[in-house]
Amino acid sequence: MKKVILIFTLVSALLTAGCQQPFSDSRTLSGSEPPPVQVETDSGQHDAELGTYCWSHGKGSGMCVDAAGAIDSMAGQPPIQAAPGETVRLLMDYEPKPTNLTLRQTTSDRQETEVTLDGWEFKTPDAPGLYYYDFSAWWMDEDEEDVSNGDAHYSFLIQVQ
Template structure:
């Protein structure tokens, strides 16, 4: 009789271990990010990233911004309009890099306080917004990074 209880308890422990205590394992990915133009929010597309949480890490390699945004409509903006990058997550990334792609040419974009200014010339512009969460104590060690893609059309 005691042996059968032991086997049932053992099977229960094994089953519990396999199901993560009945709790669905949360997806390991960086926070969502948005673009805000004229007080309207637009979601970005998550590109390549490496993210760590609760002792687990995951790195995912994805296509570039133009390929990621294929089939989606660009965000309409006026020439020189303010474009803000919004992330409702703490801590905020402490290192960023923005790349603009237009007519098969890439250029770095100046960003100040998660804000950039739309080009003044009409056209469609693709962006890769790279964000890094760098370790405050260990130089050049990232605790997570993510690239977000979005496109604007200057009208």
């Protein structure tokens, strides 16, 4: 009887191991955290602040970090100076590039709108003022629908004069 149980256990273990998919390269992101993002305006390049993120860095391991949104995280930080209607470029020196990008703008009185990105660029508002931005990037899995291998949210502050 012990022999039958041992054989059954071994066969079950082999079948279970054979049915598992290996960890694919499409699910591996290099580095222990998301890459930095720079905000480029006519006044130069400026670092965006990394906020909340979840990052899968191989062999089934990863990390999630929670942080404050743009208004709270940028409190007391000097704003990036820009002109009305100026083109702003977001720069990320990392491969693979994220598959999904979004940008949200919040005014000082907490009015929030989604900003249309043209690739990695957008235009500043025509109205002068202080604008907080939340830039979000997702690295979606190539094989599994609705599975993210990583996401990162960045904050920056622009003063339109």
